[in-house]
Amino acid sequence: MQLARVIETSALVTATRSRTAKVAALAQTLQEAASSGEVAVVTDYLAGRLPQRTVGVSWRGLRALPAPADTPGLTVAQVDAALSALASIAGSGSGATRSAAVTNLFSRATEVEQRWLVGLITGELRQGAGDGVILKAISEAAQVPESDVRRAVMLAGFAGPVAAAALGAGGGDAAARALAEIQLEVGRPLRPMLAASAPDIPGVVDGQTVVGVETKVDGIRLQVHLRDGEVRLFTRTLEEVTDRMPEVVEAVAELPTRRAVLDGEVIALTREGRPEPFQVTGARTASTADPAALREQVPLTTFLFDLLHLDGRDLVDEPAADRWAALAELAPHLLVSRVVTDDPVEAQTFFRDQVSAGHEGVVVKALSAPYAAGRRGAGWVKVKPRHTLDLVVLAVEWGSGRRHGWLSNIHLGARDPQTGELVMLGKTFKGMTDEMLEWQTARFLELETHREGHVVLVRPEQVVEIAYDGVQRSPRYPGGVALRFARVLRYRDDKPVSEIDPVPVL
Structure with a gap:
């Protein structure tokens, strides 16, 4: 199967908010992949995961990419083989060897394929195909009950091998029997409750x-x-x-x-x-x-x-x-x-x-x-005991997947008790309903000052009440701390920015 076909499906899934449409697009592609024996890898790719889990390459190793190819030619099998080879590189001179392998792979990819592969390798691929959608797609593609798929994935750990078992058996009753044969194996991790x-x-x-x-x-x-x-x-x-x-x-x-x-x-x-x-x-x-x-x-x-x-x-x-x-x-x-x-x-x-x-x-x-x-x-x-802070929104990021078209991830600011300046404590997109996403998209576009890529910077005027589980040290943010498991409780139109909380103390 061509990698471009997988990316086409990924784009379709990202572009729609309809769960039914997502499942249909994924199921069709999984059936196509089954005929070429690549359904396990394709399932992982469409779930935003690497079969290898990690390949030893970070954002830093992907900053300087070669010129892209003019036409798509990479296959899923070629990409999987290249990534497996990357994951196996170790020992003296491995840095240079890894860099050469990255160059070789990405020189064969078009610009669209390069962007998609960067997201896949770094774990930043946001295509709206979460577990529920992927498992439903396997169920529809193989014509087996979704409960059978869920149990098999629970015991196998990952969806790729389950899709391969179900679709490799031809679907229907044969697929159900293949899934029933997947049992807990000591030494193979299963998904945690x-x-x-x-x-x-x-x-x-x-x-x-x-x-x-x-x-x-x-x-x-x-x-x-x-x-x-x-x-x-x-x-x-x-x-x-x-x-x-x-x-x-x-x-x-x-x-x-x-x-x-x-x-x-x-x-x-x-x-x-x-x-x-x-x-x-x-x-x-x-x-x-x-x-x-x-x-x-x-x-x-x-x-x-x-x-x-x-x-x-x-x-x-x-x-x-x-x-x-x-x-x-x-x-x-x-x-x-x-x-x-x-x-x-x-x-x-x-x-x-x-x-x-x-x-x-x-x-x-x-x-x-x-x-x-x-x-x-x-x-x-x-x-858990709940802690809350009243903070101010400093910027917002455009969402992806189901949140495509909405401003989603908010940058949170507190007041530095020494200088009075606003200090960023982190980001969150947790706790937001669809109604809240719709409201905040309109609200923050009104407060927009300028943009930096997918980030919309806003006038610091909107106060938000945030629940969090704890505070931890963080060199990423100017205040030196970040909130653990921050989530939105409500927006506080009744509070001025002058009354937001200071940077919490460890």
Whole structure:
């Protein structure tokens, strides 16, 4: 299949807000790709992902590109082979070798193909084909129930192999049988279950249903696979990080079992046992430096909260209460703190104690819930203390995908308490309804002063109330800090800019 055909579909999906039209365009292209045996790669590309996950090339390596080709000629197979070769480059002189490989690939691409490939490689491809749309498209292309596709992707981790299995079988009943054969494999990461959100404990714990309320550790989510003494560690994005965390590997290798798949968090703690700032844990787990030295400097503590497989027995479909009981027997010393209760007062007390201890909040879990990997639902609900700030909008970025044609991502400004100047704290597009997007597009075009590419700079007059989970150090912004998980609550037409909040203190 020609790469230009994939890019054509990407453009169609980006240009429409109709979910039905997106699904139809994607399904048609997936069927075409199946005939050439490239559906797995094409599915990943249309989802904005690389099959290789990373190829060792950043924005810096793509700033100076060769002159583009005049006519499209690249195929999907050629691009995939080139990117796989890029990902394998290592050792002495790898920088020059990688640069030459980038030049070779991009010299064969047209200007449109170059722009699209840059977005794909850097993870900045915004084409409005999220998980829900891609999975629905696979379902329609293969003529199988969407629920079958979702479960297969949950267990396989990625949509590409599932599309290949379904469409490679020819669709229909044969495809359904092919999907049913995809099972949990120890050593292959599956998608993590996600939590919905609630503003407070009483909204989740109703005094009638018994639930588990456990500490929400503000660390790095980790999926742990143990097979015959070999331990492999995967992040929530399914990236393998085994070599970076020797103390976690040792802790799991000592468990009295041959095979297991576990879910948990790792976190750096102070000597007093309080959580270090998230950045400390994040920097330790992201670093590829000498793990032994890093272990001495920033040791990690392992907390486990779920068990998905144990010695040949898959547990993902079993109730949470049964999974917890098996986990407590297997690894009692690694369990996250939890209370089981139907009492909102007891749950609130536990929540308050965890926040006082420096943790992020709690997760309320239904005892009967299966492990619904890759989805947010009522089975898990996180509750965190909410912080708010009144800030001013400094600029806005044009949206992409479903938000194409609307001003979306807002740049947030606070007041420097020393100078009185406005200081940028970060950006957010979270929490915006369609009505809000329509309103703010008109509003900020009225306040526009000038543009820099896709960014519309505005007069700093519109106050916005922002909720956030915490503050972290950030060299990216002049104030030296940024907000974690910032989202819009409402625009404050009742507040003048003179009353916005100062830069928060760490």
